[in-house]
Amino acid sequence: MTNKTNSDDVYVVGGGIIGLSIAWQLSREGRKVTVLDQKQIAKGTSWAGAGILPPANLKNATDPLDQLRGLSHELLPAWAEQLTKETGQNAGLQRCGGWYLAESVGEMAALMGQADYWSDLQIEVEQVPLQDLCRREPVLSQWARGEQAIGAWWVPDEYQLRPPRYLNVIHEACRNHKVKLREKCKVTEVRESKSRPQVCVNGHWHSCKQLVLCGGAWLSQFTQSQGLGNSVIPVRGQMLLLKTLNALSSRIINMGHRYLVCREDGHILVGSCEEEVGFQEGTTPYVINSLNDFACSVIPELRYAERVNCWSGLRPMTFDGFPMIGRIPRLHNTFVACGHFRSGLHLSAGTASIIADLLQGRKPSICIDSFRIGKQMVETHHCS
Ligand SMILES: Cc1cc2nc3c(=O)[nH]c(=O)nc-3n(C[C@H](O)[C@H](O)[C@H](O)COP(=O)(O)OP(=O)(O)OC[C@H]3O[C@@H](n4cnc5c(N)ncnc54)[C@H](O)[C@@H]3O)c2cc1C
Numbered sequence: 001m002t003n004k005t006n007s008d009d010v011y012v013v014g015g016g017i018i019g020l021s022i023a024w025q026l027s028r029e030g031r032k033v034t035v036l037d038q039k040q041i042a043k044g045t046s047w048a049g050a051g052i053l054p055p056a057n058l059k060n061a062t063d064p065l066d067q068l069r070g071l072s073h074e075l076l077p078a079w080a081e082q083l084t085k086e087t088g089q090n091a092g093l094q095r096c097g098g099w100y101l102a103e104s105v106g107e108m109a110a111l112m113g114q115a116d117y118w119s120d121l122q123i124e125v126e127q128v129p130l131q132d133l134c135r136r137e138p139v140l141s142q143w144a145r146g147e148q149a150i151g152a153w154w155v156p157d158e159y160q161l162r163p164p165r166y167l168n169v170i171h172e173a174c175r176n177h178k179v180k181l182r183e184k185c186k187v188t189e190v191r192e193s194k195s196r197p198q199v200c201v202n203g204h205w206h207s208c209k210q211l212v213l214c215g216g217a218w219l220s221q222f223t224q225s226q227g228l229g230n231s232v233i234p235v236r237g238q239m240l241l242l243k244t245l246n247a248l249s250s251r252i253i254n255m256g257h258r259y260l261v262c263r264e265d266g267h268i269l270v271g272s273c274e275e276e277v278g279f280q281e282g283t284t285p286y287v288i289n290s291l292n293d294f295a296c297s298v299i300p301e302l303r304y305a306e307r308v309n310c311w312s313g314l315r316p317m318t319f320d321g322f323p324m325i326g327r328i329p330r331l332h333n334t335f336v337a338c339g340h341f342r343s344g345l346h347l348s349a350g351t352a353s354i355i356a357d358l359l360q361g362r363k364p365s366i367c368i369d370s371f372r373i374g375k376q377m378v379e380t381h382h383c384s
Pocket residue numbers: 013014015016017018019036037038039040041042043044045046047048049050051052053185186187188214215216217218219221222236237238239271272312313314315316337338339340341342343344345346347
C-alpha cells in the first residue's frame with residue numbers, strides 16, 4: 001500500500017444526490033473537489049427515488065427535520081434555475097401540487113392531524129369534498145365515487161423532480177466546475193493522521209484537507225473503525241413505472257406510504273414499500289403486482305397502461321430517523337452527510353448548504369444538534 005497526498009482539498013465519498021450537491025456547492029465556492037464512488041456516479045439510490053418534495057416552511061418550522069426540509073424547499077427552486085443556467089438543461093423541478101387521499105379511518109385521522117400541522121406552519125392545505133374532487137382532478141373521479149374513498153386534501157406547494165434528469169444536470173454542473181469525478185473507487189476505510197483525513201481507495205491510502213462521507217446505505221461498511229459501524233441500515237424500496245398514451249394528470253397522488261407520481265409526458269411512477277433485506281437489490285413479483293393493483297384501484301384506466309420498467313433502491317436509515325450531518329467528533333476534518341432515508345432528494349440542497357458552512361468555518365443557518373454524529377457513536381458503543 002502506498003500513501004498518496006493529493007493537492008485537491010476536499011474528497012467526497014459517494015456520488016449520489018447528497019455527495020454531488022455538496023461537491024457542486026463547494027466547487028461554486030472555489031474549493032477543489034474530488035468525488036469518489038465505488039460504482040457509477042449518480043446511479044445509486046438517488047437515481048431510484050421518486051422525486052416527491054412535500055410542502056415545507058422554514059419560517060415557522062420548529063422540528064429539526066422540518067427546518068432542514070424548509071431550508072431545502074427554499075433553496076431548491078433557485079438551485080434548479082442555476083443548474084439550468086450552467087448546463088443549458090432543464091433540471092426538471094416542478095411545483096405540481098399533491099393530493100393526499102384517505103381510504104380508512106386511520107388514514108383519515110392521520111391526514112386530519114397532518115393538515116392541522118401544515119396549517120400551524122402556515123402551509124396551504126385544503127380539504128376537498130369528494131364530489132368536488134371529480135371536477136378538480138377528473139382522473140380521480142372513479143376513485144372519489146367508489147366505496148373506499150373517505151377524504152381528500154389538496155396541497156399546492158408540493159414539488160416533483162425527475163431524479164435521473166436532476167442527477168444528470170448536477171453531474172454535468174460539477175464537471176463544468178472541474179470537480180474530479182472518479183468511478184470504481186471503493187473506499188474501504190477512513191482515518192486521520194496529523195489532522196489530515198485519509199481514505200483507503202482500492203488498497204491505496206490518499207490524504208486530503210477535508211473529507212465528507214456520503215456513502216448512503218453503505219456508510220457503515222467503511223466507517224466501522226470510526227465507531228459508525230451500526231449507524232445506517234439499508235431499507236429497500238421498489239418502484240414501478242407505467243406509461244399511458246396521453247398524460248392523465250401532472251400531480252402527485254399520495255395515499256399512506258404509497259403514491260403515484262404523474263409526469264407530464266404520460267409516465268406514472270408507482271411506489272413504494274419498505275423492506276429490510278440487507279443489501280439485496282432487485283424487485284419481487286409480489287410487490288410489483290401489488291403496486292400495480294394499488295395504481296389501478298386509484299386510477300382504473302391504468303389497467304391498460306404499458307408497464308415500462310421496475311427497479312429498487314436502498315434507502316439509508318438511521319436509528320432515530322434523523323440524518324447525520326456534521327463532523328465526526330474525534331476527528332478534525334472528517335464530516336458525514338448521510339442517513340436521509342425517504343427524503344434525501346428533498347433534503348439535498350439544505351444538507352449541502354450546511355456541510356459547505358461547516359467546511360468553510362461558517363455557522364449553519366439552522367440548528368443541527370439533532371443531526372450530530374456523536375449520537376450514533378454512543379449507540380454503537382452500547383451495541384458492542
Ligand atoms: C424507491 C425509493 C423512492 C424514494 N423516493 C424519494 C422521494 O420521493 N423524495 C426524496 O426526497 N427521497 C426519496 N427517496 C430517498 C432518496 O432516494 C435517498 O434518501 C437518497 O437517494 C440518498 O442519497 P445519498 O446520496 O445519501 O445515497 P446514494 O444515492 O445511494 O449515494 C451513495 C453513493 O455512495 C457510493 N458508495 C457507497 N459506498 C461506497 C464506498 N465504500 N466507496 C465509494 N463509494 C461508495 C454508492 O455507490 C452511491 O453511489 C427514495 C428512495 C427510494 C429507494
